[in-house]
Each structure stands twice: as structure tokens, then as C-alpha cells.
Amino acid sequence: MLRCTVREAIPTTHPALRHCVALLRLHLARPSLAVAKQLHARALRTGVPPSHPLLAKHLLFHLAALRAPVSPLRYAVAVLSRLLPEGPDPFSLNTVLRIAASSPRPRVALALHRRRLAPPDTHTYPPLLQACTRLLALCQGECLHAEATKNGLAALVFVQNSLVHLYGACGLFERAHKVFDEIPVLERNLVSWNSMLNCFAANGRPNEVLTVFREILGVDFVPDGFTIVSVLTACADIGALALGRRVHVYAHKVGLVDNSHVTNALIDLYAKCGSVDDARRMFEEMGLTRTVVSWTSLIVGLAVNGFGMEALELFSVMEREKLVPTEIAMVGVLYACSHCGLVDDGFRYFNRMKEDYGIAPRIEHLGCMVDLLGRAGKVEQAYDYIITMPLEPNAVVWRTLLGACAMHKKLDLGKVAWAQLVELDPGHSGDYVLLSNLYAAVGMWADVHLLRKTMVKNRVRKNPGHSLVELRNSVYEFVMGDRSHPESEQIYQMLSDITERLRREGYMPHTSNVLADIEEEEKESALNYHSERYTAAEQP
Structure with a gap:
């Protein structure tokens, strides 16, 4: 009764309370934690009780901005606690949930x-589901989904949007799409x-991204x-350069090309599609709007396209600009050193990554160092490096070593790497292929056949390598010996013509690249009908 009396004794017309609320509203355009605390203290000194709901409401709204x-978060929870044990109103509680969900401690929202x-x-x-998304707490998110359904709130569009985001972040893109389909078309917002x-983009479903984008354009x-970043990412993933260019033109049309996120995505698109000059042009056009992400995208793009020295030169320019590289940028730099054979520079x-920038080496960086040594033929040193690693080597690291062993015919170390892979990632088809290539490289054909029988016995299935070509607004996929294309007869005829013309010019195929126990003539035929040759024959 006393608390109710205090609240009633300080009506909303109290001058000090009204003055504090007015100032909090006035500073919403430029919110400040210090200002909020000063105004709060002034209100308390002039007789407004800490438990007054109107004071708490406006304080929390200011803090949320x-x-x-x-x-x-800590101050917001302290303000909220002043409303206990009588309890806060839903608005005040939801505001604190929103603050907690976007803070470094999202678990506070769930608590x-x-x-x-x-x-x-x-x-x-929505803020509770946001907290689950940041924590990747799928079980708690599912419980909240069920609770919202029970309370009749799961059909609200902003709850459904949060559920789509949660399930997508947790890798359940099919469930996310099911929730999305339940949103009426007229209620869907951007x-x-x-x-x-x-x-779809985060879960490696680029074709679905493009399908949804077409639906967006259809509903005006x-x-x-x-939106544009997701679509450009999808184009980059499938190598759809022509489509990516059209999206670039569309971004110009709707005035989004000056958006730094869009420009960074364009740099990534052009780099992944091998159009390095376009990637450089986009980077240069950014001018003063470049971010660390922009530099990183071009550095990595140059490195993966074989321009290792250019990537390192760009990194030096980035350093002169006093920009601090990210972990991903350092992966690009180490990758460039690896493919250029620059062991000492790598x-x-x-070492500079740790000493100059305080970046603790992650497993990706350590894997790059193993690759660096392995490509340079220093396979024994690569093995010693793995053994003395500060982090526990994962399957990718051992797979890198196995690939180096196959490249340089190091059978004993290859078997050691294989033994580790059997423990860490049994059933990975790529490991069987690498070991098979190693056996083939040293002429152990009986072991190659035995390994293939083991794959069949263990039901290990290798997905065939494929090549992609974009032509007339469509992306075509080819595998070796493919005859699924409706124009396969014309493609095979073109391949025969190309092979004959190359032979007349003196070309001799490198049959040593065919790691199979077959005759030389069969090896030549295998090279002639490689999937990459289909893509060449398909283009006009």
C-alpha cells in the first residue's frame, strides 16, 4: 500500500518529473549514457521516487537508443529492478530485453x-529470438516459438521475421522457408x-537466393x-558474372551503388569470377569510403586469382594507410605467400600478425602455414609444424599435409596424415582421393584398387568434379563424360575439332596428370573429355 501511495503522491504532472521526461526526449536524437544518469539523478534529488514507472519508461527508452x-545494459537492469517487486509494465521490460539482446551479454534477455x-x-x-540467434541457441529458440504460438503471437510478421533469421543462422534453411511461407504475401515486409x-545465402543455397530475388521484383x-549484398553473394558463389553485372546495373538504377556494403560485395563478386580488373576498378572508385573490408576483399581476391605479389603490395599500401588488418586479411596475405612460394615472407x-596487430593465430592461419611449407616441398617441416602447433590440428590441417604428400610423393608422412584423418573425419571422400593419388603417384596400383574397394565397402561416395559456364542468362554444369546437355553431340564434335587442331599445332597432353592405371591412349582421352573442356566447347 505504501508503494502505491508514493506513486499516487507523485503524479505525472509533477514539475520535476515533467522536466526530466522532456529533457530525455530532447536528447533522443543524440542519446548519451552520461546525460541519462545526470537527468535521473536530478529527478531523484527533486523528490521523484526511483520506482516511478513514467521515469523508468523514458529512461529505458533513452538507453535503448x-x-x-x-x-x-547494467544501468538498464538497475532501473528495471527499481520497479520490483510490484513489477514493470510490458513496455519497460521489452525495452530492457531489446537492450540485452543487442548487448555483449544476450543471455541476460533470456534470464x-x-x-x-x-x-x-x-x-x-523478437528481442528474445534475436538473443537466441546471436547465441545460436536453437533449443531455446524452439521453446520460444512454441510459447509464442501458445500465446497467439507467433503469427505476427515481426515474430516470424525473427524466426526466419534464427532458423537460418542455425543452418535450418528449410524450416526458415516454412515459416516464411506462412507469412501472407501482403504482410511480408522488406x-x-x-x-x-x-x-539461403548463408547456407550455401545461391540458386534459391536468386529465386527469392525474382519474387521480390515481382511483388514491387x-x-x-x-538485398543487393545477398544477391551479389549468390552470383559470386555460382560464378554468374553476367548476372552479377546486371545486378550491378540495377544497384546503380536504385541508387545503391554508393553503399559501401554493396561495393564490397561487388569487389568480392568480380574477384571470385576472375574479373580482377573490375574488382580493382570498384575498389578505386570507392575512394575515401573504403573500409577494411574493401581492402580485405581485394587482397583475398588477388591472392586466389594468382596475383600473389600484387596482393602483398596492396597489403603494404593498406599498412601505410594506417589501417589495421583483420584476421581474414591475414589469411589472404598468407595464402598469397603460399601460392608464390614465399616461405620466409610468409x-x-x-609473426607480424601477432606482434604488430595483436591477432591471435587461428586454425585457418596455422593451416596456411602448413600449406606454405607443403607447397614449397618442405613436407617434413610441415609435419613438424603441425606437431608443435599451439592449437589442436583439425582435419583440414591434416588434409593439407596429405595433399602436399601426394604432390611431392611422400608416402610415409602421407600414411601418418591419413591415420589422423581416419580418426578426425572418417568417411570424407576427398581424403580417399588424396591417398589414392599418392599411391598412384608412387606406382602402388594394387593399393589404389584396394582403397577403392574400401570406399565401396564403407559406402563412401565421391561427388564428381564439375565445371560451370554461364551462357545466355543460364549457368550450365558439366562433369566428365557428361551427355546430359541437349546439345551434347555438337559439344563432342567441337571437342574433337579442338583436339585435332591442337595436335596439328604440336600440342602434347600431359598424361602424367591422369592418376589411373590405364594405357596412354586412354589417358589422352580422359584429358580430352575433362569437364573444363565442355565449358570451352559450349561457349561460342
């Missing part, structure tokens, strides 16, 4: 929800579409930067 790196401080309403579940696009939605950059 703060942006990173400031995290007002507050478990206390049932106020009944859930339409704005309760967040709905972008969540579905990002879900104007895409934003997030170790120098690796």
Missing part, C-alpha cells in the same frame, strides 16, 4: 524472460524478404543494400 560500443516479470505482448518475442535471402518491393607476416 544508444549505439555500440556503449552498452547500458529476464524466465523470471516472468510481465506478461508477454507483441514486442516481447525485413521478411531480406531474412529469407540472407538465410524496392530492395535495399542488404613466416615474417605470420
Whole structure:
């Protein structure tokens, strides 16, 4: 009764309270934690009780407007606790949930929800699902989904958007799409579409991304930067350069080409599709809007396209610009050193990564060092490096060593790497292929056949390598010996013509690349009908 009396004794017309609320609203355009605390203290000094709900409501709303790196979570929870034990109103609680979900401690949001401080309403579940997404807490997210359904709130579009994001982040793109399909078309907003696009893009479903994008254009939605980034990522993944160029033109048309995220995605697209000059041009056009991501995208793009020295030169320019490289940028630098055979430079950059930039080596960086040594023929040193690694080597690291052993015919170390892979990642078809190549390289054909029988026995299936070519707004996929294309007869005829013309010019195929126990003539035939030759014959 005393608490109620205090609240009633300080009405919303109290001058000090009104003045504090007005100032909090005034500073919403430029929110400040220090200002919020000063105004809060002034209100308390002038007689406004800490438990007054209107004061707490406006304080929390002001705190929610703060942006990173400031995290007002502790102060927000303290303000909320002043409303206990009577309990906060749903608005105040939802505001704190929103602050917690976007803070470095998203678990606080779930802990507050478990206390049932106020009944859930339409704005309760989105921040809770956001917290689950950041934590990848699928089980808790499913429980919240069930709870929202029970409370009749799961059909709200912003709850469904959050569910699509959660399931997509957890790798369940089919469940995400099911939730998306349950949203009526007329109720879908841009967040709905972008969540579905990002879900497919993050889970390696580029074709589905393009399908959803066509649906967006069909319902007359104007895409934003997030939409274009997802579509460009999909184009990069399938190597659809022509389609990516059309999306680039579309981004110009809707005024998004100056968006740094879109430009970074364009650099990545052109680099992955091998159009390095276009990637450089996009980078140069960014000018002062370049970010560390822009530099990283071009450095990695140059490295993977064989321009290792250019990648290292660009990294030097980046350093002169006083920019701090990211972990991914250092992967690109080490990758460039590996493919250029710059062993000493690779170790120098690796040491500088720790000493100059404080980047703790991750398993990706250590794997690059193993690859660096292996490609240079220093397979024994690569093995010693793995043994003394500060992190536990994973299957990728041992697979890298096995590949180096196959390249340089190091049978004993190859068997050691294989034994580790059997323990860490049994049934990986690529490991069987690498070991088979190693046996073939040293002429142990009986072991090659035995290994293939073991694959059949263990039901290990190798997905055949394929090549892609984009032609007339379509992407075609070919595997070796492929006859599924409707124009396969014309393609095979073109391949025969190409082979004959090459032979007349003095070309001799490198049959040593065919690791199979067959006659030389059969090896030549295998090279003639490689999947990459189909893509060449398909193009006009």
C-alpha cells in the first residue's frame, strides 16, 4: 500500500518529473549514457521516487537508443529492478530485453524472460529470438516459438521475421522457408524478404537466393543494400558474372551503388569470377569510403586469382594507410605467400600478425602455414609444424599435409596424415582421393584398387568434379563424360575439332596428370573429355 501511495503522491504532472521526461526526449536524437544518469539523478534529488514507472519508461527508452560500443545494459537492469517487486509494465521490460539482446551479454534477455516479470505482448518475442540467434541457441529458440504460438503471437510478421533469421543462422534453411511461407504475401515486409535471402545465402543455397530475388521484383518491393549484398553473394558463389553485372546495373538504377556494403560485395563478386580488373576498378572508385573490408576483399581476391605479389603490395599500401588488418586479411596475405612460394615472407607476416596487430593465430592461419611449407616441398617441416602447433590440428590441417604428400610423393608422412584423418573425419571422400593419388603417384596400383574397394565397402561416395559456364542468362554444369546437355553431340564434335587442331599445332597432353592405371591412349582421352573442356566447347 505504501508503494502505491508514493506513486499516487507523485503524479505525472509533477514539475520535476515533467522536466526530466522532456529533457530525455530532447536528447533522443543524440542519446548519451552520461546525460541519462545526470537527468535521473536530478529527478531523484527533486523528490521523484526511483520506482516511478513514467521515469523508468523514458529512461529505458533513452538507453535503448544508444549505439555500440556503449552498452547500458547494467544501468538498464538497475532501473528495471527499481520497479520490483510490484513489477514493470510490458513496455519497460521489452525495452530492457531489446537492450540485452543487442548487448555483449544476450543471455541476460533470456534470464529476464524466465523470471516472468510481465506478461508477454507483441514486442516481447523478437528481442528474445534475436538473443537466441546471436547465441545460436536453437533449443531455446524452439521453446520460444512454441510459447509464442501458445500465446497467439507467433503469427505476427515481426515474430516470424525473427524466426526466419534464427532458423537460418542455425543452418535450418528449410524450416526458415516454412515459416516464411506462412507469412501472407501482403504482410511480408522488406525485413521478411531480406531474412529469407540472407538465410539461403548463408547456407550455401545461391540458386534459391536468386529465386527469392525474382519474387521480390515481382511483388514491387524496392530492395535495399542488404538485398543487393545477398544477391551479389549468390552470383559470386555460382560464378554468374553476367548476372552479377546486371545486378550491378540495377544497384546503380536504385541508387545503391554508393553503399559501401554493396561495393564490397561487388569487389568480392568480380574477384571470385576472375574479373580482377573490375574488382580493382570498384575498389578505386570507392575512394575515401573504403573500409577494411574493401581492402580485405581485394587482397583475398588477388591472392586466389594468382596475383600473389600484387596482393602483398596492396597489403603494404593498406599498412601505410594506417589501417589495421583483420584476421581474414591475414589469411589472404598468407595464402598469397603460399601460392608464390614465399616461405620466409610468409613466416615474417605470420609473426607480424601477432606482434604488430595483436591477432591471435587461428586454425585457418596455422593451416596456411602448413600449406606454405607443403607447397614449397618442405613436407617434413610441415609435419613438424603441425606437431608443435599451439592449437589442436583439425582435419583440414591434416588434409593439407596429405595433399602436399601426394604432390611431392611422400608416402610415409602421407600414411601418418591419413591415420589422423581416419580418426578426425572418417568417411570424407576427398581424403580417399588424396591417398589414392599418392599411391598412384608412387606406382602402388594394387593399393589404389584396394582403397577403392574400401570406399565401396564403407559406402563412401565421391561427388564428381564439375565445371560451370554461364551462357545466355543460364549457368550450365558439366562433369566428365557428361551427355546430359541437349546439345551434347555438337559439344563432342567441337571437342574433337579442338583436339585435332591442337595436335596439328604440336600440342602434347600431359598424361602424367591422369592418376589411373590405364594405357596412354586412354589417358589422352580422359584429358580430352575433362569437364573444363565442355565449358570451352559450349561457349561460342
